Structure formats: structure tokens, C-alpha cells
Amino acid sequence: xxxxxxxxxxxxxxxxxxxxxxxxxxxxxGEPVEYTAIQAPLDGFADTVxxxxxxxxxxxxxxVPFKEQAWAMASKRTWRxxxxxxxxxxxxDGDGHLTADNTDGAGLVADLVKNHGVALANxxxxxxGAGGAVxxxxxxxxxxxxxxxxxxxxxxxxxxxxxxxxxxxxxxTQLRGxxxxxxxxxxxxxxxxxxxxxxxxxxxxxxxxxxxSTVVYDMMYGPDTTTxxxxxxxxxxxxxxxxxxxxxxxxxxxxxxxxxxxxxxxPVIAALRDRVG
Ligand code: ATR
Numbered sequence: 001x002x003x004x005x006x007x008x009x010x011x012x013x014x015x016x017x018x019x020x021x022x023x024x025x026x027x028x029x030g031e032p033v034e035y036t037a038i039q040a041p042l043d044g045f046a047d048t049v050x051x052x053x054x055x056x057x058x059x060x061x062x063x064v065p066f067k068e069q070a071w072a073m074a075s076k077r078t079w080r081x082x083x084x085x086x087x088x089x090x091x092x093d094g095d096g097h098l099t100a101d102n103t104d105g106a107g108l109v110a111d112l113v114k115n116h117g118v119a120l121a122n123x124x125x126x127x128x129g130a131g132g133a134v135x136x137x138x139x140x141x142x143x144x145x146x147x148x149x150x151x152x153x154x155x156x157x158x159x160x161x162x163x164x165x166x167x168x169x170x171x172x173t174q175l176r177g178x179x180x181x182x183x184x185x186x187x188x189x190x191x192x193x194x195x196x197x198x199x200x201x202x203x204x205x206x207x208x209x210x211x212x213s214t215v216v217y218d219m220m221y222g223p224d225t226t227t228x229x230x231x232x233x234x235x236x237x238x239x240x241x242x243x244x245x246x247x248x249x250x251x252x253x254x255x256x257x258x259x260x261x262x263x264x265x266x267p268v269i270a271a272l273r274d275r276v277g
Contacts, residue, residue, distance in 0.1 A: 003034035005056065006258065009048055010063035013039040017272060018061055021251045024271060025263040033259070045069045049090065053098070059091040059258040061251070067102075067132060074100030083139040083169065086132050089254040101257055104133075105140030107250025108191075108219070113144075115245050115269070118189060118215050120144035126187040127151050128203055128228075129194035130158040130177065133219055137193065138162065142169045150187075151177040154194070154203065180204050186211035190237075192218045192228040200227050210235040219243040245269055 008018040014037070022035035040048035045066045052060060062070040067086035071077065074087060076097040081087045087100035112118040125146045127134055130153035141149060149170075153159035159177030166175060184206045196203055197220040210216070216232040221242035225233070229240035248269050256262045 003032045004058045005052075006033055006035045006059045006061075007038045007052060007057065008035075008061040008063060009038045009040050009045070009052075009066060011039050011042055011065065013037045013063070016063065017247065018063075018251060021248055021268055021272070022255060024268045025252065025255045028267070029255075029259070029261050029263055031255075031259050031261055033255075040066065046073050049073065049098075053092055059089065059254070061254055062088050062090060067136075071100050071102075074098050076100070078102070080105060080139050083166070084136040086136055088136075088250065089257060091258055101254070102136055103250045103253035103257065104246070105137035106253045107246045107248075108137045108217075109140045109144060110249040110253070110265075111241070111243075111245035112189075112217065115249070115265070116215075116239070116241055118217075118241075120146055120189070122147045123188040124148045124186075125150070125189045125191065126183055126209060127191045127193055128180070128205075129153055129192070130155070130162045131193070131195070133195075134193035135162060135165075137191075138166050139169060142166060142171070142173055142175070145171055146173050148174040150183055151175075152180050152183055152203075152205075153177070154180065156182075181206070184208045187214060190214060190216045190232065192216070192220070192226075195220075197226045197228055202227050202231055205231075207235040210237050212236055213238050215239045215241065217241045217243070219246060221247070244272060248272065 026033035070087040076099040078101045081100045081102040084102040089101040093099045151159040156179035163177035180203045214237045218226040221244040
């Protein structure tokens with residue numbers, strides 16, 4: 001039987017772990033999936049996507065720097081993609097529409113709740129950053145109904161704009177945006193969605209946000225504890241989690257969208273952790 005074709009599109013793309021993750025999902029579930037990596041030219045994303053689906057491709061993951069373009073070119077969007085303003089998953093639906101989804105937020109929530117037993121309902125959450133990575137996870141985080149969700153960013157105005165954008169999704173959650181200096185109370189969960197870790201930098205945060213029961217989550221990951229997670233542990237955080245599980249959970253959610261089958265992520269996380277660590 002011929003395999004169904006999937007791929008991840010980005011630029012650059014050679015570092016992507018998605019082909020390995022999806023190959024492990026395919027082997028585990030027995031789904032006839034072949035998954036490759038495609039580097040699209042910076043000025044040729046739409047042609048790359050159109051060409052892939054014209055050749056009979058079944059689904060794409062989209063990564064940096066094309067997630068907003070993927071969102072814009074889709075003719076249909078899921079709720080979570082619509083609110084995210086970006087898409088990491090594309091497919092053709094039953095009516096032939098190019099459809100955009102975003103599984104990043106679902107991936108973060110699954111890693112926190114399912115893999116690490118971190119409660120979100122009724123909790124006080126601080127999220128650092130107000131760029132695409134944070135916007136992408138806001139909807140699914142709010143859907144878990146935290147007591148408070150505070151967005152803190154280097155440019156405070158961007159955090160306030162983001163809070164306003166999700167004002168109609170808040171339910172009973174207190175949602176507000178501002179700068180790094182403002183939060184000085186202890187949070188249950190602090191999520192780092194800035195790209196500061198990439199440069200080994202640390203946002204200028206008050207150590208008072210970390211208490212003995214605080215869990216921190218860095219959306220970044222690497223062989224060593226990230227700068228942010230190290231800072232939080234040094235200041236007494238209960239636990240520090242990196243973003244490898246989120247990467248694998250967002251992939252599993254995309255696999256489930258395409259195939260209707262939910263892979264078991266635990267062995268895949270273990271296999272990739274061996275390589276990262
Ligand atoms: P991404 O898609 O990864 O979110 P982005 O949209 O460029 O990328 O957003 C990057 C985020 O990291 C922003 O919140 C940015 O803060 P500004 O809005 O003030 O630019 C934040 N960021 C980047 N470098 C940072 C640093 N060295 N310290 C603190 N925040 C940083």
C-alpha cells in the first residue's frame with residue numbers, strides 16, 4: 001500500500017525533529033504515513049504549499065517563519081487557529097478547503113496537565129512574552145479556566161494588546177497585560193514564551209513571583225536546563241519543565257487531526273529526551 005504524504009515546511013528546516021516524531025507515531029499506530037521536511041524559499045511559501053497538495057500531499061506542519069502566512073492563505077480555520085493568528089497545521093477538508101489549525105496551545109496544555117500533572121483550572125498563571133508563541137497558546141490556556149492569567153512582556157503595550165484580543169474568551173479568568181516589573185506576587189505557574197532563552201538572556205523578573213509550590217515551564221528546550229528554568233530553580237521553584245513535551249504533544253495533536261488516531265506520546269518523549277540530553 002502506498003503511504004500518505006505529510007511534511008513540515010519552514011526555513012531553515014534541517015534541524016526539525018518533526019520527521020522523527022511523526023515516523024515514530026506512524027510506526028507505533030501502524031498508520032501508512034510518510035513524513036518529510038521541506039525548506040520553502042522565504043518568498044515562495046504559498047507556491048510550496050500549493051505544489052505539495054497538488055501532488056496529492058495530505059497534510060503539512062508549518063514552522064518558523066511561515067505560521068502567519070499559513071493562517072492567511074487558508075480558506076477555513078479552526079477556532080484555535082483563528083484566535084492564534086497563526087497556523088502550525090494545514091490540511092484539505094472534505095469539501096476541498098485548505099484548512100488551518102493550530103495545535104501549539106493544545107500541546108502545551110497536554111504536556112502540563114497529562115504528562116506533568118500540573119493543574120490549570122483556578123490557578124494563577126503568569127506568561128512571559130507577547131509574540132507569536134504566546135498568542136498561539138492563549139486560547140487553549142484560557143479554556144482551562146485559570147483564576148488569573150497575567151501577560152508580562154518587555155514591551156508592555158504588546159502584552160496589553162494581547163490581553164484585549166482575548167477579552168471575549170476570559171470567562172471568569174482575570175486577564176491582564178503589562179511589563180516584567182509589575183508582577184511581584186507568587187504565581188502557581190510561570191510560563192516563559194519569550195525568545196530570551198535563545199540568547200541565554202533572562203527577563204528582569206522579581207524573584208518574588210517564585211514560591212515553594214511554583215512550577216515553571218520554558219517553551220524552549222535544549223540539552224542543558226534553560227537559563228529561565230535555572231533561575232527559577234535557584235529561586236526555589238518546585239519544578240521546572242522544558243518545552244520538549246510541548247513539541248511532541250503538538251505533533252501528536254496534528255497527527256490526530258489528520259489521521260483520527262491519537263498516538264501515545266510517552267515513548268516518543270523518552271526517545272527524543274535521550275537524544276536531547
Ligand atoms: P515568537 O514567535 O517566538 O513569539 P516573536 O513574535 O518575535 O517570536 O516574539 C518574541 C517575544 O520574546 C516577544 O515577546 C519579545 O519581546 P518584545 O515584544 O518586547 O520584543 C520577547 N523577547 C525577545 N528577546 C527578549 C529578551 N532578550 N528579553 C526579554 N524578552 C525578549
